[in-house]
Amino acid sequence: MSEWFETLPGLWTGLWDCLAEGVARRDAPARHVVLATVGLDGGPEARTVVLRGADADAGVIEVHTDLHSAKVAELRRDGRAAVVVWDGERRLQVRLSVAVTELQGDAAAAIWEQVPDPSRQSYGVVPAPGTPIAGALDYEKCADRATFAVLRCELRRVDLVHLGEVHRRAGFARAGGWAGRWLVP
Ligand SMILES: Cc1cc2nc3c(=O)[nH]c(=O)nc-3n(C[C@H](O)[C@H](O)[C@H](O)COP(=O)(O)O)c2cc1C
Incomplete structure (x- = not known):
């Protein structure tokens, strides 16, 4: 019986198990992922975000944010982004190249209804995120569906690296129907 990381289908399953745990468990390694975008000046930008959804069948993950944050402006200009996770429990590095579309207003209403009250405070701040302020606390949080x-x-x-006694690396592409292939780590 082989270990999950020894086969391409096993690694693929490991990827989605890792992401599903990130959505479900606050203490899971994939709860917090790094989302990298192309900055408005063409340079790289990266920040930590909470993984909120993972749909293996559609090959889609979801993140929630404030509509007025810089990342939204960046993604409107260039919808390409990268997501990185290190799952130390699985010894698995996950790198995702993604195309991002934004849902807001009525399109995001059903999801907003499921966001618990404390988390809603993260979406809606005055002045807008990133605005220079005189004092560290010169801002107000106000949960606002309109800015969600x-x-x-x-x-x-998808690029996966498993660090075991030996290292394994695999690449998967939507264009290839997610058929994986081994790569030199
Ligand atoms: C642990 C942690 C989790 C975070 N989760 C989110 C999140 O889910 N969504 C979000 O927009 N920002 C989140 N942030 C804040 C972002 O890292 C970032 O500071 C903020 O979104 C502004 O980024 P931007 O100016 O690049 O848009 C989180 C920060 C930390 C430290």
């Missing part, structure tokens, strides 16, 4: 956005990240390419 769901970033729907459709996976295009």
Whole structure:
């Protein structure tokens, strides 16, 4: 019986188990992922976000954010992004190349209804995120559905590295029907 990381289908399943746990468990390694975008000046930008959804069948993950945050402006200009996770429990590095579309207003209403009250405070701040302020606390949180956005990240390419006694690396592409292939780590 082989270990999950020894086969391409096993690694693929490990990926989605890792992401599903991130959505379900606050203490899971994939709860917090790094989302990298192309900055408005063409340079890289990266930040930590909470993984809010993972749909293996559609090959889509979801993140929630404030509509007025810089990342939203960046993604409107260039919808390509990357997501990185290190799952130390699985010894698995996950790198996702994604195409991001934004859901807001009525399109995000059903998801907003499921966001618990404390988390709603993260979406809606005055002045807008990133605005320079005189004092550290010169801002107000005000949960506002109008500034809530769901970033729907459709996976295009996946790169997985498993660090075991030997290292294994695999690449998967939507364009290839997610058939994986081994790569030199
Ligand atoms: C642990 C942690 C979790 C975070 N989760 C989110 C999140 O789910 N959505 C979000 O927009 N920002 C989240 N943030 C804040 C972002 O990292 C970032 O500071 C903020 O969104 C502004 O980024 P931007 O100016 O690049 O848009 C989180 C920060 C930390 C430290």
